[in-house]
Amino acid sequence: ELGRVFAGEGYELHLVGGPVRDAVLRRRVSDLDFTTDARPEATEAILRGCCQTVWTTGADFGTIGGLFRGEQVEVTTFRADAYDRVGRNPIVRYGDSLEDDLQRRDFTVNAMAVSVPGHEFCDPFGGLGDIARRTIRTPAAPESSFADDPLRMLRAARFAAQLGFAVEPATLDAMRRMAPELSRITAERIRDEFVKLMLAPDPVVGLRLLVDTGLAAQFLPELPDLRMEIDEHAQHKDVYEHSLQVLRNAIALETDGPDLLLRIAALLHDIGKPETKEVAAGGGVSFHHHDVAGARLARRRMRELKFPKADVQAVSLLISLHLRFYGYGEGDEAGWTDSAVRRYVTDAGEQLDRLHVLVRSDCTTRNRRKAERLARDYDAFEERIARLRAAEDLRAV
Ligand code: CTP
Secondary structure: OHHHHHHHOOOOEEEEOHHHHHHHOOOOOOOEEEEEOOOHHHHHHHHHHHOOEEEOOOHHHOEEEEEEOOEEEEEEEOEOOEEOOOOOOEEOOEOOOHHHHHHOOOOHHHOOEEEOOOOOEEOOOOHHHHHHOOEEOOOOOHHHHHHHOOHHHHHHHHHHHHHOOEEOHHHHHHHHHHHHHHHHOOHHHHHHHHHHHHOOOOHHHHHHHHHHHOOHHHHOOHHHHOOOOOOOOOOOOOHHHHHHHHHHHHHHHOOOOOOHHHHHHHHHOOOOHHHHEEEOOOOOEEEOOHHHHHHHHHHHHHHHOOOOHHHHHHHHHHHHOOOOOOOOOOOOHHHOOOHHHHHHHHHHHHHOOOOOOOOOOOOOHHHHHHHHHHHHHHHHHHHHHHOOOOOHHHHOO
16 A cells, blocks of 8 residues: 555555564564665655654664554655775665665565565575575675674674574574674663564574673673583583573573563673682682672673663562572462571561572572561562562573
8 A cells, every 4th residue: 555655656555574474484474674766855755645643763874764544654765775894874865776775685584675566576695495494694795794883793693593593504604703893882782682582482592692602791691600610520500501401491480471670680690709719728619608799790791781760670689689589479489499588587586578589599688688678668560570470480491
């Protein structure tokens, strides 16, 4: 329908990028992105004639949005981006053809288009074949694509996690070599991709890519640092593999869809370990107060990535609790996992009905105070914790 309106004015219109990819994959199509040879001013005029609402916030990038018969649509003028290699945002240059536009896109699976109303399928870079092979690959040389926009390296890991695809070797190679270029990208853009990756069905796939390519070292260096050497007596587990497993356990416990903050806390719950590791004369290894250190490190990184304050606090709290939740509910004594905890709760007397969470199973005075303080701050987390009644499983690896 929208295609006919554009055709009536003498312009091309093509559905492009994410929706085409998702339709081929039979995933749910969210926003409808179109590309056109109409300039933004012309697009705006056309959309004003047929949309309930029109927004022009993306006009500087050639994008006009609108609500067309209840569907959110975005129409972008063909682009041939020239990226500003010093500054951090793309400088917009318009392309002459659909092919120009597809050529400048990040991955072949995102560089397919369907014309409307003609339904002509355009796939000059073999996106369909790459979907069949479950591969992430850049349409042009990966070096130039990543030099244009280093964020695309994170996007490769994100799509791998979302779609369960592998990154093609030359593309992966370029990611390894060019990982330091990520420093040109703003914290907000990095955060948004990281969040999408963490919300993917299997973030572990994407996280391994981030760590293996050196991208994680650019914005979350504590993650690769978890790959501590395992001591010869195997007295402690491989903290990196353990963390990924705990993340998977947390995901398995989700009942209401992805819980971003819990996922982040699960991934980062041991990041205080490398810093606090001590090897005793006899060879034993300890990590004193690594939960405190971990909460601090997580706060620092999340602040740097410009996460909202409340999210930073929530993750910090979850880490300082070390993901130990002890379900307390309606006389469900059996739900308590630890007799020391039960003793503590009995001691706590009047707080009984509020205390769903305890810091540690060993009730030192310090920990008890901390538990009480946390219990006071706790209401905001009630809902999240309620879903985690069984959450000792989180740590059971
Ligand atoms: N794109 C790109 N390079 C980027 C960002 C985006 O080439 N750094 C292109 C891709 O073709 C992508 C389209 O712009 O398909 C839209 O980007 P975006 O909305 O971020 O991604 P989607 O593929 O739509 O995925 P999602 O909606 O899941 O974020």
